[in-house]
Amino acid sequence: MVSFTALVAAAAAGATVVASPLQAVQAVQAGIQPGTGKHDGFFYSFWTDGKGSIDYTNGPGGNYKSKWNNVNNWVGGKGWNPGPPKKISYNGTWDNYKVNSYLSLYGWTTNPLVEYYIVEAYGTYNPSSGTSKKGTVESDGGTYDIYQTTRVNQPSILGTSTFAQFWSVRTQKRVGGNITTQNHFDAWKKYGLKLGTWDYMILATEGYQSSGSSDITINEIK
Ligand SMILES: *[C@@H]1O[C@H](CO)[C@@H](O)[C@H](O)[C@H]1NC(C)=O
Numbered sequence: 355m356v357s358f359t360a361l362v363a364a365a366a367a368g369a370t371v372v373a374s375p376l377q378a379v380q381a382v383q384a385g386i387q388p389g390t391g392k393h394d395g396f397f398y399s400f401w402t403d404g405k406g407s408i409d410y411t412n413g414p415g416g417n418y419k420s421k422w423n424n425v426n427n428w429v430g431g432k433g434w435n436p437g438p439p440k441k442i443s444y445n446g447t448w449d450n451y452k453v454n455s456y457l458s459l460y461g462w463t464t465n466p467l468v469e470y471y472i473v474e475a476y477g478t479y480n481p482s483s484g485t486s487k488k489g490t491v492e493s494d495g496g497t498y499d500i501y502q503t504t505r506v507n508q509p510s511i512l513g514t515s516t517f518a519q520f521w522s523v524r525t526q527k528r529v530g531g532n533i534t535t536q537n538h539f540d541a542w543k544k545y546g547l548k549l550g551t552w553d554y555m556i557l558a559t560e561g562y563q564s565s566g567s568s569d570i571t572i573n574e575i576k
């Protein structure tokens with residue numbers, strides 16, 4: 355979703371003296387390059403709109419680490435592709451309560467194209483601000499509020515598109531625990547929020563116009 359030229363432009367805008375486009379990209383990305391792939395038994399996705407710097411690193415198994423500085427928007431993490439209903443556990447460090455960031459189980463479906471979030475913790479911006487609650491779901495020892503929003507001509511797994519976002523936002527923020535995704539998918543369906551064909555699902559760290567860090571490990575509970 356991010357273009358090479360955007361990365362080069364972002365690097366060139368920084369203080370680093372750049373000698374070549376390749377070095378420019380490296381100045382932006384100290385960790386791996388943005389993209390998707392497989393790492394140590396897990397799928398990962400690392401996306402940025404190109405502004406600021408993000409050091410995203412895949413650790414062993416379901417672990418990933420991130421450190422970002424002055425980004426506009428980035429999202430990354432590890433999970434599965436495709437990502438049908440699963441019970442997952444995760445733990446680690448995400449201490450971004452004072453900046454704009456989310457820690458969520460995050461995924462996509464196609465037909466219809468939907469971007470979904472089960473938000474475990476968020477920082478200064480509640481993603482449900484300015485939209486009305488559809489209902490609630492009890493899951494994994496907590497209450498989640500359910501919302502739907504629409505994105506118009508925004509980046510997606512299918513390029514720039516208009517699509518729905520479904521949200522479950524945990525009312526008591528936490529970092530670590532289990533997420534029984536089926537509970538959320540069932541509740542969304544009950545409130546008329548229809549998912550499509552499973553694409554990827556990751557336990558994502560997202561940063562929006564902020565700087566922060568995370569160190570997260572996920573696992574599937576079978
Ligand atoms: C996190 O979970 C993994 C297993 O998924 C476990 O090995 C590790 O000890 C846990 N770490 C913490 C800090 O709880």
Ligand SMILES: *[C@@H]1O[C@H](CO)[C@@H](O)[C@H](O)[C@H]1NC(C)=O
Pocket residue numbers: 443530531532575
């Ligand atoms: C997560 O689920 C596992 C398996 O069902 C259970 O043993 C564990 O206690 C749960 N952890 C939490 C934090 O609820």
